[in-house]
Amino acid sequence: GAVVSQHPSWVICKSGTSVKIECRSLDFQATTMFWYRQFPKQSLMLMATSNEGSKATYEQGVEKDKFLINHASLTLSTLTVTSAHPEDSSFYICSAPAQGRTDTQYFGPGTRLTVL
Amino acid sequence: AQKVTQAQTEISVVEKEDVTLDCVYETRDTTYYLFWYKQPPSGELVFLIRRNSFDEQNEISGRYSWNFQKSTSSFNFTITASQVVDSAVYFCALSLPGGYQKVTFGTGTKLQVIP
Numbered sequence: 001g002a003v004v005s006q007h008p009s010w011v012i013c014k015s016g017t018s019v020k021i022e023c024r025s026l027d028f029q030a031t032t033m034f035w036y037r038q039f040p041k042q043s044l045m046l047m048a049t050s051n052e053g054s055k056a057t058y059e060q061g062v063e064k065d066k067f068l069i070n071h072a073s074l075t076l077s078t079l080t081v082t083s084a085h086p087e088d089s090s091f092y093i094c095s096a097p098a099q100g101r102t103d104t105q106y107f108g109p110g111t112r113l114t115v116l
Numbered sequence: 117a118q119k120v121t122q123a124q125t126e127i128s129v130v131e132k133e134d135v136t137l138d139c140v141y142e143t144r145d146t147t148y149y150l151f152w153y154k155q156p157p158s159g160e161l162v163f164l165i166r167r168n169s170f171d172e173q174n175e176i177s178g179r180y181s182w183n184f185q186k187s188t189s190s191f192n193f194t195i196t197a198s199q200v201v202d203s204a205v206y207f208c209a210l211s212l213p214g215g216y217q218k219v220t221f222g223t224g225t226k227l228q229v230i231p
């Protein structure tokens with residue numbers, strides 16, 4: 001079946017550095033992908049919509065200059081957390097709609113980011 | 117805008133008991149999809165069930181069943197004969213069809229099944 005992968009699964013970085021997280025659709029194409037953030041013991045909140053070949057759409061309150069999204073191909077979207085700080089520590093999850101369907105989303109396994 | 121409310125923050129049950137997780141949603145759209153996801157401690161979301169707004173038929177799938185009532189905007193989920201492996205956080209969610217299919221999640225209910 002369709003699978004969405006994320007890399008890395010976890011990352012620890014120092015404050016001030018940038019971290020890139022990859023989201024790949026493994027056996028289907030995704031012109032749209034979604035990035036969610038989940039703080040400990042909280043729900044998943046949509047951060048942005050990644051659109052292949054065009055600019056990402058960010059949800060209100062999400063800094064687009066801090067969370068850079070690049071959807072360079074039909075199977076890959078990347079989220080770069082620039083100048084990360086401890087408050088950016090979170091669980092980041094991407095998802096992609098199933099090709100040809102409007103009722104199914106495939107979620108990646110998530111990336112746990114810890115900023116020291 | 118869509119909104120999903122899970123009033124139960126945490127539930128504890130003894131193994132083999134039945135447990136129902138409540139979910140109430142809000143949307144102005146007439147076509148939408150409702151979901152239940154399970155999130156074990158590993159963090160990966162596990163898809164459980166999906167229902168579209170035109171299908172209020174309630175079904176049973178193994179130990180899982182759901183009660184979808186549009187009149188009360190509720191989509192409750194029941195686990196029968198709970199097991200320790202059912203311990204996780206459960207999210208109710210809603211999405212709209214079409215090209216913009218972002219998922220709106222509820223706040224989650226943490227279920228602990230005690231052996």
